[in-house]
Amino acid sequence: MIKKLQLEKQSRKWRLLFLFSTSIVLLIIGILISLKWGAAYVSWKTLYEALTYQGHEKAHLYIQTLRLPRTLTACIVGIHLALAGLLTQLTTKNPLASPHVFGINAGASLAVVLGLVAVANFSIMDSMLFAFVGAAAGALLVWSLIGGTGQKQYVRLALAGISVHFMLSSLTEGLIILNQFSTDSMIFWLVGSVNQAAWLDVRTILPFTILGLLAFSLMLPSFRMLMMEDEIAAGLGQRVAVVRAIGMLLVIILSGSAVAICGPIGFVCLIVPHIARSLIGINLAALAPLTAVLGAVLLVYADFISRFIDFPYESPVGIVTAAIGAPFFIYLARKKGDAKS
Incomplete structure (x- = not known):
């Protein structure tokens, strides 16, 4: 029996190693193809020279100032949205919950557009601040309508x-x-797009990424308790309401900062945690980092695919994520409905 348990433990360890290695390799490949292919042809040699800053030709600058920040932004935003989705599902105990479905992304979008209309010289930090306020308002509005968390709130929450x-x-x-803000760039932003991302966006969102990942890591033991029944967690000394509030605050930070940079990109926060959970189970210590990596993978590849929908013109990445996520959401809703009946 002991030997069997040891073999099972070793098997799980190798499985985790394989999944993480495969995900990281997929992410690296996605980053490379995102940097190489697009509207302008770039050779592998030119790409290498640009990434190692060995040249200052037009092609090198094109990669360094356009494609590289765009790809890094897609990675970072994918991590934000995936972890925000996982946290939303943990805090609400609802597999159908996500910042997109929960009204958080829409609230952040409304606040940012309101700021553009009302505030002169609206900066990117102003956009962040307005997005956080709007995300919080959207979450509170939905929360007030469903009246709690409970295990049987799936349809009501949706x-x-x-x-x-x-x-x-x-x-x-x-x-x-x-207010005549319906320009092409604003419409792209509303659907969700990273094609206008610049180094300023990367520098602006990166502190929130570090803060979010650090807070998530420190709160991991407490978030693990949220997977239990509230009564059991409280009996073990967990302050459930405080932990849930911290979790939703992290969701607002992660999701709001992503929306402020790239607009309300839909369904990444819903589908990625489910994919990761199906691969790795409910071990939160492994689930959280795999969810983050898969979020980056999904958004990098979705952004790459979006470039060729109407080539040589750009298309919003939100089109691709919606095409994947909408059927997935319907599948989840039907699955949960069948489970209850």
Whole structure:
């Protein structure tokens, strides 16, 4: 029996190593193809010279100032959205929950557009601040409608979240139309796009990435308790309400900063945690980092695919994530509905 347990433990260890290695290799490949292929042809030699800063030709500058920050932004935003989705599902105990479905992304979008309309010289830090306030307002609105967390709130949460999402999205689009902000770049931003990302965006969002990852790591034992029933966690000395509040605050930071940079990219925060959970189980210490890596992988490849939808013109990455995520959400909703019946 002991030998069997040791073999099972070793098997799980090798499985984890394989999954993480494969995910990291996929991410590296995605970064390389994202840097190499696009509207302009770039050779492998030119790419290497640009990444090692050995040249100052037009092609080198093109990679260093356009493609590289765009790819890094896609990685960072993918990590933000994936972890925000995992945290939302943990804090609400609901597999259908995500910042997108929960109204957080739509609230952040509305606040950013409102800031663009109302504030002169609206800076990227102003965008961050407004996004955080809007994300918090969206979450509180949906939370007030569902009236709690409970295990049987799946359909109620989905209905409340989608209703709030469409309401806030309609207000956002109305603001753009009434104030003549409906430019191509703004429409791209509303769908979700990283094609305008620059080094300023990377430098702005990176501190929130570090803060979010550090806080997530420190709170990991407490977040693990959220996977239990509230009564059991409280009996073990866990302050469930405080931990849940910290979790939602992290969701607002991660999701709000991502929306401020790239707009409300949909469904990454919903599908990635489920994919990671199906591969690795509910071991949160392994689930969280795998979710982060897979989030980066998904958004990098989705951004790469979006370049060729209407080549040589750009398309928003949100088109690709929505095409993948919408059927996945319907599948999850039907699966949970069948489980309850």
